[in-house]
């Protein structure tokens with residue numbers, strides 16, 4: 310390792326606390342990871358767990374956990390609603406996210422054609438905004454102000470009506486006083502939206518026969534991510550739309566969901582902030598530390614410094630803020646192991662890359678996303694292609710890694726981890742279920758999924774799913790309150806202390822002169838249908854055509870700065886700078902510029918032939934790891950102050 314003879318075992322020179330792990334996004338779409346990753350992390354024996362969740366949805370996870378007692382995030386009932394507000398999401402490009410279904414675009418078009426309203430709140434006129442009945446070009450990072458003002462109008466104008474939820478909601482008074490300072494007039498300057506427009510939005514939400522507010526990346530990966538995520542559901546509750554058809558509802562997955570286990574209606578709830586990161590004191594949540602702290606945990610000397618890293622299906626060198634610092638930190642590690650399919654910007658630093666089979670060679674059941682499905686469904690996919698002889702499946706690679714880290718040597722049998730995982734689940738299962746599964750002779754992911762299905766709320770079996778290759782439709786979403794709640798009080802906690810504690814920070818920005826950015830441009834991200842985060846750029850058919858990694862600039866800003874459409878510009882932030890072609894477009898708010906993430910494939914040592922020919926620029930060379938949402942520690946990726954100038 311790193312040129313020096315490395316004879317002692319890693320953990321003999323440093324303790325387990327010197328080892329960290331980074332878990333990337335594809336794990337959420339990978340059955341093996343969903344089933345075994347927890348045991349693998351336990352096996353690695355590290356508490357320095359980072360993941361893509363803290364550059365993504367952690368604020369929503371936290372607000373849902375605190376309000377409902379487990380990670381149960383309401384999804385908009387798109388197919389039955391008459392009024393949908395989409396904030397900081399672009400399902401025409403992303404096809405949804407924390408709300409999943411085939412053909413989001415078709416479902417949104419159906420909403421508009423049945424006379425429903427689609428309001429899009431986004432600094433860009435996105436593909437989704439273009440099909441909407443109203444576009445509200447909010448200033449980046451001010452959605453919490455907007456939603457607080459909507460809530461303010463609802464409670465002060467007598468428009469709030471909790472309906473059926475009334476007896477199940479705690480904290481109404483606290484919410485009423487929390488939003489008191491945020492009148493439409495008070496937030497108009499900061500949000501860039503007229504007070505009348507905000508008041509009108511609140512009225513229409515209250516008057517609609519059914520309505521749902523849905524927020525995504527633009528509401529979570531920003532300065533007030535947790536407050537915004539919380540306010541989305543506060544507005545859904547205040548308008549009586551939470552948990553009713555056409556409103557924001559809860560999915561009921563057939564397998565593996567925390568909100569179908571345990572005692573219905575009550576639980577231990579979720580505790581956050583149980584510890585803090587060593588260097589900057591960023592808060593823990595759901596067993597992880599914010600990834601914005603990862604580089605400093607590696608490059609800051611002292612007790613507890615990370616000297617080894619395992620990355621699993623992640624490319625943090627392109628995905629996390631101030632990636633230049635992380636890139637340098639990874640190069641300086643004593644040991645790095647990556648489980649991945651590419652030699653890319655991150656894995657080029659690894660001493661060992663453990664390759665895994667293609668997605669087409671693995672069976673699949675969507676343990677994660679069915680918890681956020683717009684309709685209850687269950688589907689099992691058999692592998693499309695066989696595994697090459699003797700080649701381990703991804704879960705076996707992960708399991709073996711954990712066993713080796715436990716000192717069991719390279720001959721360790723991954724089945725040990727499978728048996729332990731199964732035993733832990735089977736312990737709570739009825740004897741006849743265990744017998745039935747034993748009779749099938751199944752092992753590995755299939756056995757675990759079969760057990761989860763049989764003990765799940767529909768009592769399905771894996772055989773039933775195998776016999777239904779197109780999946781089983783379990784029907785539209787149905788009301789689940791109070792049964793879904795897992796809070797100690799048995800109520801929806803509408804005013805969690807940890808979240809309300811962040812309100813003074815929001816209030817302080819109301820009086821900041823000239824808005825939040827003192828005249829600088831604000832950088833936001835965007836997604837493109839043909840790109841998926843950082844790792845789909847090595848596929849010719851997806852990247853051919855005109856370049857997609859361009860900086861969107863409004864014509865007014867372009868004229869003022871002397872920027873020509875198609876010409877290269879230099880974009881500089883507090884932490885870095887990049888050079889990219891400008892794309893001058895009216896489809897963005899003046900004062901805001903947009904650059905997609907996941908590009909910048911021009912690093913030496915990567916093996917991405919197609920991607921490096923269309924390298925693009927890394928937007929996370931500009932994002933700043935010192936900017937985080939206070940409650941979650943989630944990175945701020947949208948609303949980064951930058952300056953833009955024609956390239957020299």
Ligand SMILES: Nc1nc2c(c(=O)[nH]1)N[C@H]1C(S)=C(S)[C@@H](COP(=O)(O)OP(=O)(O)OC[C@H]3O[C@@H](n4cnc5c(=O)[nH]c(N)nc54)[C@H](O)[C@@H]3O)O[C@H]1N2
Nearest residue numbers: 333334361365622623624625628648649834842843844906
């Ligand atoms: N500026 C900015 N930054 C962002 C975002 C943004 O909007 N703006 N979005 C954020 C979001 S939402 C996310 S989710 C993160 C993503 O952050 P990451 O998860 O760190 O990045 P990905 O680009 O998804 O990288 C996935 C890695 O998994 C590998 N891989 C693909 N399939 C498999 C597989 O089956 N098994 C294994 N073991 N590896 C596989 C790929 O080669 C790649 O190395 O990026 C975040 N970063």
Ligand SMILES: Nc1nc2c(c(=O)[nH]1)N[C@H]1C(S)=C(S)[C@@H](COP(=O)(O)OP(=O)(O)OC[C@H]3O[C@@H](n4cnc5c(=O)[nH]c(N)nc54)[C@H](O)[C@@H]3O)O[C@H]1N2
Nearest residue numbers: 397398399403406449450525526527836838840841842947
């Ligand atoms: N084709 C494709 N599909 C994907 C992905 C992909 O990379 N490509 N990634 C997947 C992943 S990992 C995720 S997490 C999801 C994300 O799913 P979405 O969140 O639906 O996707 P984005 O396109 O990032 O949409 C975020 C929107 O927020 C806007 N925005 C930025 N800042 C702000 C702000 O401060 N306020 C408001 N109101 N809006 C703001 C941006 O202009 C953008 O339109 O998509 C998933 N699907």
Ligand SMILES: [Mo]
Nearest residue numbers: 334361365366
């Ligand atoms: Mo994501």
